[in-house]
Amino acid sequence: xxxxxxxxxxxxxxxxxxxxxxxxxxxxxxxxxxxxxxxxxxxxxxxxxxxxxxxxxxxxxxxxxxxxxxxxxxxxxxxxxxxxxxxxxxxxxxxxxxxxxxxxxxxxxxxxxxxxxxxxxxxxxxxxxxxxx
Numbered sequence: 001x002x003x004x005x006x007x008x009x010x011x012x013x014x015x016x017x018x019x020x021x022x023x024x025x026x027x028x029x030x031x032x033x034x035x036x037x038x039x040x041x042x043x044x045x046x047x048x049x050x051x052x053x054x055x056x057x058x059x060x061x062x063x064x065x066x067x068x069x070x071x072x073x074x075x076x077x078x079x080x081x082x083x084x085x086x087x088x089x090x091x092x093x094x095x096x097x098x099x100x101x102x103x104x105x106x107x108x109x110x111x112x113x114x115x116x117x118x119x120x121x122x123x124x125x126x127x128x129x130x131x132x133x
Contacts, residue, residue, distance in 0.1 A: 014060065014075040014121060028065055037063055038075065047094030052087045055079050059091075061109075072111040078122040088118060 007024065011017050015034045021027040029037060038060040043053035055078055062073040072095060078084060096113040 014077070014119070017075070017119065028067075034060075039063065046091045048087065048090055052084075052090060055084045055087050070111070071115045071117055072109070073117045074119070076118055076120045078120060083120060083122055088120070091118070092116065 007020065011020055018029055018034060018037060022029040041059040041061065043056045043059060046059060048056065057077040057079055058075075059077075060075040062075070074091070074095075076088070076091070078087075092113070095109065095111055095116060097110045
């Protein structure tokens with residue numbers, strides 16, 4: 001079965017996205033619920049300032065999949081009608097490994113920049129859209 005743009009347009013929440021990823025893309029998510037498959041972050045934990053955090057409704061990370069998944073997959077829901085690219089960049093800079101080892105904090109998770117996937121949800125008038133970056 002192949003994934004279609006029409007099927008993706010029907011998805012309005014992250015909770016609806018997980019069964020799609022399992023059924024259409026063969027992700028091994030089994031029959032767990034959204035809360036069991038994700039970690040939730042406060043915006044401040046990912047380096048956002050108060051004015052940036054106000055633009056974010058929720059931030060979740062998909063727990064690592066079986067088989068040594070190297071990727072960081074994040075679901076981010078925004079308040080505004082426009083995708084705040086500056087906020088996404090701030091989150092990316094907080095999660096990406098730094099070139100200098102001394103710049104990486106030992107108390108937080110970090111990924112190679114190419115191993116990060118952001119799936120964002122935001123409203124544009126009355127329709128919600130999923131975007132990946």
